[in-house]
Amino acid sequence: xxxxxxxxxxxxxxxxxxxxxxxxxxxxxxxxxxxxxxxxxxxxxxxxxxxxxxxxxxxxxxxxxxxxxxxxxxxxxxxxxxxxxxxxxxxxxxxxxxxxxxxxxxxxxxxxxxxxxxxxxxxxxxxxxxxxxxxxxxxxxxxxxxxxxxxxxxxxxxxxxxxxxxxxxxxxxxxxxxxxxxxxxxxxxxxxxxxxxxxxxxxxxxxxxxxxxxxxxxxxxxxxxxxxxxxxxxxxxxxxxxxxxxxxxxxxxxxxxxxxxxxxxxxxxxxxxxxxxxxxxxxxxxxxxxxxxxxxxxxxxxxxxxxxxxxxxxxxxxxxxxxxx
Amino acid sequence: xxxxxxxxxxxxxxxxxxxxxxxxxxxxxxxxxxxxxxxxxxxxxxxxxxxxxxxxxxxxxxxxxxxxxxxxxxxxxxxxxxxxxxxxxxxxxxxxxxxxxxxxxxxxxxxxxxxxxxxxxxxxxxxxxxxxxxxxxxxxxxxxxxxxxxxxxxxxxxxxxxxxxxxxxxxxxxxxxxxxxxxxxxxxxxxxxxxxxxxxxxxxxxxxxxxxxxxxxxxxxxxxxxxxxxxxxxxxxxxxxxxxxxxxxxxxxxxxxxxxxxxxxxxxxxxxxxxxxxxxxxxxxxxxxxxxxxxxxxxxxxxxxxxxxxxxxxxxxxxxxxxxxxxxxxxx
Numbered sequence: 001x002x003x004x005x006x007x008x009x010x011x012x013x014x015x016x017x018x019x020x021x022x023x024x025x026x027x028x029x030x031x032x033x034x035x036x037x038x039x040x041x042x043x044x045x046x047x048x049x050x051x052x053x054x055x056x057x058x059x060x061x062x063x064x065x066x067x068x069x070x071x072x073x074x075x076x077x078x079x080x081x082x083x084x085x086x087x088x089x090x091x092x093x094x095x096x097x098x099x100x101x102x103x104x105x106x107x108x109x110x111x112x113x114x115x116x117x118x119x120x121x122x123x124x125x126x127x128x129x130x131x132x133x134x135x136x137x138x139x140x141x142x143x144x145x146x147x148x149x150x151x152x153x154x155x156x157x158x159x160x161x162x163x164x165x166x167x168x169x170x171x172x173x174x175x176x177x178x179x180x181x182x183x184x185x186x187x188x189x190x191x192x193x194x195x196x197x198x199x200x201x202x203x204x205x206x207x208x209x210x211x212x213x214x215x216x217x218x219x220x221x222x223x224x225x226x227x228x229x230x231x232x233x234x235x236x237x238x239x240x241x242x243x244x245x246x247x248x249x250x251x252x253x254x255x256x257x258x259x260x261x262x263x264x265x266x267x268x269x270x271x272x273x274x275x276x277x278x279x280x281x282x283x284x285x286x287x288x289x290x291x292x293x294x295x296x297x298x299x300x301x302x303x304x305x306x307x308x309x310x311x312x313x314x315x316x317x318x319x320x321x322x323x324x325x
Numbered sequence: 326x327x328x329x330x331x332x333x334x335x336x337x338x339x340x341x342x343x344x345x346x347x348x349x350x351x352x353x354x355x356x357x358x359x360x361x362x363x364x365x366x367x368x369x370x371x372x373x374x375x376x377x378x379x380x381x382x383x384x385x386x387x388x389x390x391x392x393x394x395x396x397x398x399x400x401x402x403x404x405x406x407x408x409x410x411x412x413x414x415x416x417x418x419x420x421x422x423x424x425x426x427x428x429x430x431x432x433x434x435x436x437x438x439x440x441x442x443x444x445x446x447x448x449x450x451x452x453x454x455x456x457x458x459x460x461x462x463x464x465x466x467x468x469x470x471x472x473x474x475x476x477x478x479x480x481x482x483x484x485x486x487x488x489x490x491x492x493x494x495x496x497x498x499x500x501x502x503x504x505x506x507x508x509x510x511x512x513x514x515x516x517x518x519x520x521x522x523x524x525x526x527x528x529x530x531x532x533x534x535x536x537x538x539x540x541x542x543x544x545x546x547x548x549x550x551x552x553x554x555x556x557x558x559x560x561x562x563x564x565x566x567x568x569x570x571x572x573x574x575x576x577x578x579x580x581x582x583x584x585x586x587x588x589x590x591x592x593x594x595x596x597x598x599x600x601x602x603x604x605x606x607x608x609x610x611x612x613x614x615x616x617x618x619x620x621x622x623x624x625x626x627x628x629x630x631x632x633x634x635x636x637x638x639x640x641x642x643x644x645x646x647x648x649x650x651x652x653x654x655x656x657x
Binding site: 048049153155156183184185186187188189191192195210212213214216217240250251252253254255256257258259260261262263268270271274 | 515
């Protein structure tokens with residue numbers, strides 16, 4: 001089997017939280033997540049707020065130091081001593097194009113900063129050319145170089161964020177909700193830009209978002225997270241067409257469809273209750289408190305991912321008949 | 326035909342600023358029938374929230390209504406004295422804001438905030454108001470309502486806060502509920518719960534809803550009629566089916582094309598090119614012309630009139646005029 005670009009095994013990210021004067025408890029933001037990403041592939045990561053999807057992205061880049069598990073990039077284990085080298089190959093695009101760009105820096109400085117840090121350009125002229133090339137790559141032009149971030153619209157700012165990530169010629173980019181803050185018409189432009197860049201440069205993405213439509217459009221495979229764990233992982237069309245985990249099923253059925261006739265005839269599974277606090281997780285399967293199929297086994301034992309259809313893994317004791325919504 | 330409850334005629338709302346006058350709402354017309362759900366869609370800055378704030382007359386300074394009328398039953402809201410407006414606001418027309426995190430007062434308990442509206446608009450005493458508050462919390466599906474009454478907003482989750490907001494808005498049984506992006510800040514499974522709740526309450530209490538959102542999915546699920554806004558104007562309005570299956574304005578068509586769909590292939594999305602219009606620098610003709618692939622010469626110079634496509638459907642686009650004005654492509 002060919003080597004994966006990125007191999008994550010049993011990743012854990014626990015944060016200590018003070019719950020009282022002398023008491024500390026562990027918040028298990030990510031609790032045993034494993035997946036792989038191949039060169040040029042997109043893995044989508046979906047889930048609701050607080051499920052740990054952003055934490056996964058940040059732990060991969062060691063913006064948080066993982067508390068457990070292993071992360072291998074091209075077969076090499078990433079740790080504190082060699083992360084600096086990997087940063088040239090792994091980059092990130094953040095959600096909020098308003099707060100992730102320094103308002104006191106020009107576009108030239110923002111995009112060029114990484115070039116300086118990694119000493120990628122010998123001469124001033126070379127650096128200039130590289131910055132202009134990057135801006136053109138993401139659909140901006142050289143006139144934009146001297147401007148500040150506040151002079152741009154949301155969509156253009158996100159393009160600056162992408163240019164910054166591309167500056168070091170990475171092979172892998174964590175896209176953390178990169179289009180959530182944008183209007184629909186602009187969202188489509190940025191999604192297309194991500195796809196074009198992937199084709200041209202052979203990039204691999206971890207595409208994190210809460211919008212299943214967007215993730216489905218971008219990804220080859222999709223992983224669904226709930227309270228720090230992956231509950232279902234499969235090829236994109238398989239997840240949408242044949243979801244088997246009760247959580248994925250309700251998630252898909254809850255997405256409003258922009259089609260009135262379909263909306264009227266559709267059967268929606270509305271989940272009872274809310275996501276439990278990650279400080280106070282249920283025993284066994286963490287979804288069981290909201291699951292209508294929960295049994296005693298779900299409270300006693302934690303289900304692991306099992307392959308139930310080709311390439312389709314589900315962590316559930318009572319997987320449901322696949323159905324589309 | 327259902328009874329018309331609210332009629333907005335030629336509404337203009339402007340914000341004078343140092344760099345010029347921003348025409349946030351620029352001559353819009355629509356009406357709302359009793360018991361119906363009207364959706365207003367548009368991008369940020371299209372004027373959908375300002376329309377709602379104009380109806381309630383809660384515009385931020387220096388915004389003001391410069392022209393037009395808003396008939397609620399037979400009274401014109403625009404010219405109502407402030408005292409009378411206060412009797413309508415919160416009692417007969419109420420609003421749920423987008424962000425449940427910031428629209429509740431953090432230093433008052435849920436009970437305090439709920440009973441304030443009830444005591445202001447009805448003659449219930451403290452104990453009766455408290456009973457009513459409890460009843461409302463149960464109605465909107467807040468668990469352990471007695472305990473919640475004593476809690477502060479920070480102790481509640483986002484979905485719970487939005488339920489409290491809805492309880493507050495509905496406590497006086499309004500005729501019209503304005504929901505300004507009520508679920509945008511919530512997760513999809515919680516969004517589904519809130520939308521279901523709103524639909525249920527609408528049927529139970531017989532009110533009308535004005536649903537403001539940029540999410541075409543939410544619109545499709547909830548609304549009977551739809552208004553599409555762009556740069557302060559209505560591009561198109563009509564029944565949900567007409568707008569979704571027979572769009573007659575290029576902007577609406579673009580919007581519908583630009584959303585990724587689950588059941589289609591993954592071919593490239595068709596975004597609307599360009600960026601939203603600068604409200605300080607509005608073009609002479611159709612505001613959308615600069616981003617429109619089918620723009621003609623006439624679009625650049627003349628504002629299109631609203632044309633009836635059929636009895637359920639109005640659109641403001643020159644392409645619907647049979648002769649197409651002077652004809653000829655403008656944008657190549």
